[in-house]
Amino acid sequence: MSRQLLLEIIPAQGPTLAATVMGANAAAISAVTGLERGRALYLWGPPGSGRSHLLRAIAGSRSTLLLGAGTSASAMMALATNPTLEKAAEVIAVDDIQELDEPQQAAVFALYNRWRELASTAAAFALVVTGDRAPLSMSLREDLRTRLGWDLVFRLEPLSDTDKSEALVTYAKQQGLPLSSDVLDWMLTHYSRDIRQLFALIDALDRYSLSKHRTITVPLVRLMLADREFLQS
Known part of the structure; x- marks a missing residue:
């Protein structure tokens, strides 16, 4: 439920050609x-x-x-x-x-x-x-x-996990948001394979980390996904 709420309430920003990861395409x-x-x-x-x-x-x-x-x-x-x-x-x-x-x-x-x-x-x-x-x-x-x-x-071929990591790092940098390798690994392993939902997660983490005055870590990601008040705000 939290994942679906996140996708509906905090959609990812519009894509650009310059920031598109090519992969096999x-x-x-x-x-x-x-x-x-x-x-x-x-x-x-x-x-x-x-x-x-x-x-x-x-x-x-x-x-x-x-x-x-x-x-x-x-x-x-x-x-x-x-x-x-x-x-x-x-x-x-x-x-x-x-x-x-x-x-x-x-x-x-x-x-x-x-x-x-x-x-x-x-x-x-x-x-x-x-x-x-x-x-x-x-x-x-x-x-x-x-x-x-x-x-x-x-x-068109779907992005590999390596390509998805590159896309997420590029997108996060555009938002001025550093992502550690353990957070990236957790997102790809435990959250979603859908790159659209992963972009939406980054947008949400940006807001949540600012509201909590905390660095983005795996525990913070889990805390946010359990925070229904934030997801529905």
């Missing part, structure tokens, strides 16, 4: 960082591989419209047919395409067609889509599935 992150108008990018991988993280990082650095299952099909189609689409955003991103229903898929199909139509013009935009499988393995309408492979395609 150097080529994909390089493609994301250097993405130009007129290019399309499909990123796929299992849960926890950083698909949504990269989209949020793009949105934090460039003019981006982020679409997903929570976006209505009518809104998506209105965007695809907007005569001044290039003024809406530099990048249009669609997260977790496998979760879209048939009308939403039809709208993304229209977005791909519009992307190709404008790709070599001054009105070009970049299109980034994520999913949980390779294009040909997706359970989507056939004409949309083939379009996922029209340009760049990269598989």
